[in-house]
Amino acid sequence: MPLKIGSMIFAAVGSILVVAGCHWGCRTAAPPLAVVPGVDLSRYAGKWYEIAKYPNRFQRGCVGATAEYSLSSDGKRVDVVNRCRDTGSGKERSVRGKARVVDPATNAKLSVTFFWPFSGDYWILALGEEYEYAVVGTPDRKYLWFLARTETIGDDLYGRLVDLARARGFDPARIERSTR
Template sequence: MRTLPFVLLALVVATTAACRSGNVKPSIPTAAPVDVDRFMGDWYVIAHIPSFPEREAYKAVESYARMPDGRIQTTFRFRKGALDGPEKTMHPVGTVKPDGGGAVWDMQFVWPIQAEYVIAWVDADYQQTIVGRSKRDYVWLMARTPRIPEADYQARVKQIEALGYDVSKLRRVPQ
């Protein structure tokens, strides 16, 4: 009976090591340097490989505002299930990592868990952006307007694919 805690601990350590060693992908490239202050404001989610809460998002908008301490107050609002569905909001807080050129943030939804958030591309006018993660599990194509030209959309999908994402999982967000 005394060895059970040690066996469980060994099992957890072995499982964690196995998860880390297999299928490791390189860090996602960044758009560094990013002018974080220019990045602030509203961004409409044009398409994404969604996280669980976003699977049925409509009219999705991510808004960023600098807090006095330099962190980023984020408000993610969307309609659930339909254009006129109930409005949902989330309020994660972003922290710009000092070594990421403004393009790498930690996004905290629940303390103490922080998620990687990488601005992989932003156009020169800060009108369109691609945000991703090194795990290639989630990605967001966003713009300052609720719609972008189809040619722009197709070009961004090619960029997302070049970043290593399975674009068959990409979902356009109805705006």
């Protein structure tokens, strides 16, 4: 058990270092990334299922990923719990973090910290009218997730999300459907 927790912490810290390093050192010439005009964080709160993503190190060996968001009691931050199932052991893995809004005009740009002092961008690029789906990415376009309130979405919606990601400068060839 201590080895598994140590491995998870090592992987999470390593991932955050990669994100943080690229945030400061890997700027590309991509045009600015547009976000949704406004997010009601109380409606955004709750459980989301990962539908697709850009593969990344910190989710390697992880299936059935979910994210749960809840507003802190003071309303100034969002508490985060990410969960998945380890493909080797079948056991649940989880990590807790905190997000803070960095663009109060829209609430669509957040900074998430899982291990202080490292943080990563979390930008909401698209959001269903009923908050039934979301597209989340980073301004450097290195990370991308499709999230939904249900475990699956239809092919039509999936295709629209891929098209949206392409239009925002993400490479659709890198998008991989998530395994439940």
